[in-house]
Amino acid sequence: MAVxxxxxxxxxxxxxxxNRPACADHFALLLRLAEFxxxxxxxxxxxxxxxxxPILKPTEFEWRPGSLPPPHQPETVGRQPLLRRxxxxxxxxxxxxxxxxxxxxxxxxxxxxxxxxxKAGEPVDILGPLGQGFRPVDRPLAAVVGGGSGIPPMLYLAxxxxxxxxxxxxxxxxxxxxxxxxxxxxxDLPSQxxxxxxxxxxxxxxxxxxxxxxxxxxxxxxxxVSQALQGWIERSSVAQGELAVYACGPNPMMQAVAGLxxxxxxxxxxxxxxxxxxxxxxxxxCVCKVKDDSPQGWKYKLVCKDGxxxxxxxxxx
Ligand SMILES: Cc1cc2nc3c(=O)[nH]c(=O)nc-3n(C[C@H](O)[C@H](O)[C@H](O)COP(=O)(O)OP(=O)(O)OC[C@H]3O[C@@H](n4cnc5c(N)ncnc54)[C@H](O)[C@@H]3O)c2cc1C
Ligand code: FES
Numbered sequence: 185m186a187v188x189x190x191x192x193x194x195x196x197x198x199x200x201x202x203n204r205p206a207c208a209d210h211f212a213l214l215l216r217l218a219e220f221x222x223x224x225x226x227x228x229x230x231x232x233x234x235x236x237x238p239i240l241k242p243t244e245f246e247w248r249p250g251s252l253p254p255p256h257q258p259e260t261v262g263r264q265p266l267l268r269r270x271x272x273x274x275x276x277x278x279x280x281x282x283x284x285x286x287x288x289x290x291x292x293x294x295x296x297x298x299x300x301x302x303k304a305g306e307p308v309d310i311l312g313p314l315g316q317g318f319r320p321v322d323r324p325l326a327a328v329v330g331g332g333s334g335i336p337p338m339l340y341l342a343x344x345x346x347x348x349x350x351x352x353x354x355x356x357x358x359x360x361x362x363x364x365x366x367x368x369x370x371x372d373l374p375s376q377x378x379x380x381x382x383x384x385x386x387x388x389x390x391x392x393x394x395x396x397x398x399x400x401x402x403x404x405x406x407x408x409v410s411q412a413l414q415g416w417i418e419r420s421s422v423a424q425g426e427l428a429v430y431a432c433g434p435n436p437m438m439q440a441v442a443g444l445x446x447x448x449x450x451x452x453x454x455x456x457x458x459x460x461x462x463x464x465x466x467x468x469x470c471v472c473k474v475k476d477d478s479p480q481g482w483k484y485k486l487v488c489k490d491g492x493x494x495x496x497x498x499x500x501x
Contacts, residue, residue, distance in 0.1 A: 189219040196220060198285065198308045203300070206288055210333070210365035211300045212274075213287045215308060220276075220283040224317030225341035226432075226455050226493045228272045229285070230463035232309040233295035234264030268311060269295040270460045270488070272432070274336035275343065285310075288336035288365050314463045315492050320348055321428035321451045327416075328392070329355040329441060331409050331433025335365060337455060341430055342390040352392040353380045353416070357409025357437065361402040368396070374404035378412040409433070410440035417444070428452070442496045452496035458487040465489030473500035 198215035206212040247253050275286035291300050302308065318341050320326075326345045330338035335356050342352045358364040368374065370385035380393035383404075387394045396404030397412045405412045417427070431441045432455035445452035458470040471484040472491070475498055482500050485491065 189221050192221050193311070193313055194221070195309060195311050198310055200302045200304050200306045200308060201284065202304060203302045206365035208362040210288055210290050210363070211296075212365065213289070213299060213302065215285045215287065215310070217283045217285065218281075220285065221313055223273055223276055223313040225273070225344050226317030226337055226453075227313040227315050228270045228337075228463075228492065229287070229310040229312030230268035230270050230314060230460070231287075231295075231299065232268050232311075233298040264298070265295045267461050268463060269299075270314070270463055271299075272337035272340075272455075273313070274339050276340065286336075286340075288333075288339075290333040290363075290365075311463065315488055316490065318344075318430050318453050318455070318493050320345060320350070321453075323426055323428040323451060324350060325422060325426045325428070326350045326352045327355060327413060327427060327429045328352060329357075329409055329413055329429060329431040329433070329437075331357045331431075331437040332359070332363070333365075334431070334433030334437075334455070334457075337432050338430070339386055339390065342387055342392045345430075346391040352387075352390065354384070354387040354392045354394040355397070355409050355413050355416075356384065356387075356394055357397040357412070357433070358399075358403075360398050360400045361396075361404075364396065364398070364403065366394075366396075368403065376405060378405040378415050380416070408437065408440065410437055410444060413441065414444050417448075417450075431455070432457075439501055442499065442501070445496055453493050454496055454499065455492045456487050456494060456499070457492065460488050463488045474498045475500055 198217045201214040201216045203213045274288045277284040289296050328338040328342050345352050367385035370388045372381035372383045374383040374396035382388040384394045395412050397409045429452040438454045461467040461469045470487040473482045474485045476483045
């Protein structure tokens with residue numbers, strides 16, 4: 185087992201073990217660390233998407249009255265993002281001499297493009313683990329539902345739920361088959377009717393059959409992942425007292441999953457996404473509204489610190 189660290193969170197320098205395209209727009213990054221605090225599925229790390237460099241010692245520079253000081257620290261020169269970028273953990277392996285963390289991200293901008301360019305052996309500065317993860321519910325059957333870049337945390341969750349003795353069925357939705365960060369055709373092909381099959385290597389390795397859905401119908405069930413989940417619940421012989429649902433994805437998908445689970449009384453946890461700055465609860469930049477007993481009926485919580493995972497019943501949409 186890896187040497188545990190006494191910190192519950194902190195800044196760590198990881199080394200890149202591997203970095204490969206997982207599909208047309210996602211990359212799978214495998215990081216190696218000498219130590220890392222315990223983690224739960226649903227937690228995330230805040231990655232500094234720029235070179236790991238020591239903070240420069242203050243140096244003398246000429247500052248003319250009426251002008252701004254000239255930029256000289258690494259984050260104020262060049263195109264390195266100033267703010268860290270939050271990315272979920274897609275997996276973790278504890279080894280005798282360290283820890284491996286898996287991260288799968290979609291390239292959407294300057295930070296994730298920098299991550300995509302990392303080479304084996306290069307250092308990466310990560311802050312974590314952050315946030316509150318999924319809390320396994322006492323139900324024998326688990327549906328893990330991921331949309332787009334919400335799929336990666338579901339891999340880590342599926343592994344943990346299977347290890348806890350739950351039967352896991354995965355639902356993975358993408359705009360098209362080319363944007364799905366999973367390896368298709370492991371043992372079976374995806375079902376166009378929305379039935380779970382052992383069609384993805386990643387979920388099959390975690391003991392879970394998968395329903396693939398695509399918006400353009402290029403792979404698996406043509407339609408939304410929430411529609412496939414609804415169809416499966418209605419058509420299979422799932423006793424609703426046995427099922428719990430865990431989901432991560434874009435807001436409309438989460439709202440649809442909530443609209444399905446809440447009236448049916450199915451326990452459900454949702455991992456929300458917000459733009460984040462500190463990731464630690466300091467900047468107040470990532471709020472979401474949750475229900476409470478106050479006269480106005482709601483209050484703000486912080487997605488980075490109180491979440492990103494919330495019970496379906498507490499979220500105000
Ligand atoms: C808790 C959490 C976990 C996440 N986990 C993953 C993950 O596992 N894999 C993954 O691919 N992405 C994940 N994301 C989203 C990821 O943080 C953003 O895509 C990333 O910060 C974009 O950085 P960038 O510099 O590449 O893009 P930027 O140049 O900053 O922005 C490019 C575009 O992406 C949009 N964008 C930026 N940040 C977010 C955000 N937080 N949510 C939605 N849109 C955003 C911007 O509005 C803009 O349109 C997660 C976000 C959160 C809050
Ligand atoms: S990102 Fe700063 S408080 Fe949540």
